Amino acid sequence: MSGRQDRDESLDSLAFEYVAGTLRGEERADFAQQLKASDVLQESVLFWETQLMGLQTHNMRMPAPSVWGNIVGKVNASREGGVAAEKQGFLARFWQWAPTSFAAAILVVGLFLFYPTLESQRPNTDYIAVLTDDTGRALLTALTAEENKDMWLKWELEALDEDRSVQLWAISKRDGETRPIAVLDSVSIDKVPLDEATWRLVTDAEYLVLTEEELGGSAIDEPSDRLLAKGICVRFSPDERRI
Incomplete structure (x- = not known):
């Protein structure tokens, strides 16, 4: 096998590790720099x-x-116990509580960050919320990144009611108030730009909730009683952000 073939296979192996998330530290940073300039x-x-x-x-x-x-x-x-370490370790415990099949689903959700795109590099994820209905079925996954204040949406619904809108809300962990983030009229919407105000709502959110509203969204900026899904908003630590 030629040296060129060896080199190509080595780079392909690194590309796989980069996408799978097993490439870490300086090696990942070096690969990301090469990625910007290499078709x-x-x-x-x-x-x-x-x-x-x-x-x-x-x-x-x-x-x-x-x-x-x-x-x-x-x-x-x-x-309530005031144990900060318990709160910081929520993400690790979550993997232990959820059934194996559900954990596998969350892994696939994480890979959504690498959805094929013309961009050479995607920002890291800072927050994730998997919104489930009252049977535990995931309807929507929301991922946000501080780098460019965007929220990516991964739907598990095939379509929405044409005569209704759904609206995404944040429930504050600070004061318990529910505030609007975005009105969504189609499952084809896979990215929502966040301004400074809505970004702060996400960073302060304990839960994200999805409700069904009249077409165009709630006229009074309060959610209806038609709750579709709800999910805990989890913040990744700096070490957990690089998938």
Whole structure:
């Protein structure tokens, strides 16, 4: 095998590790710099993104409705006890509580960050919320990045009612108030730009909720009682952001 072939296979292997998230530290930073200037590397990364996205399946066993209650109970117990370490370790405990199939679904959600695009590099994720209905079925996943104040949306719904809108809200962990983030009229909406005000709502959110509203959204800036889905808004630590 020639030296060129060895080098190409090595770079392809690095591209796979970059997409899968196993490339870390200085190696990841060096690869990201090369990626900006190399069409070959960008094509390799795009290939592996497409392959990994193809792993998603809808034939998964959904978690029991009690899972959500257990998560909320443990989070509240941690907060009321004032144990900061428990709160910071929520993400790790979440993986232990959720059934294996649900954890696999969250991994696929994480790979959504690498959805094929013409951009050579995507920003890291700072916050994630998986919004589920009252049966535990995930309807919407929202991911945000401080770098450019965008929210990416991954829908598990095929369509929305044409005569209605759905609206995304943030419930503040500071004062418990519910405030609007965005009105969504189609599942084709996969990115919502956030201004400074809505970004602050996300950073202060304990939960994100999705409600059904009249066409155009709530006229009184308050959610209706038609709750579709709700999810805890989790902030990644700096070490957890690089997938």
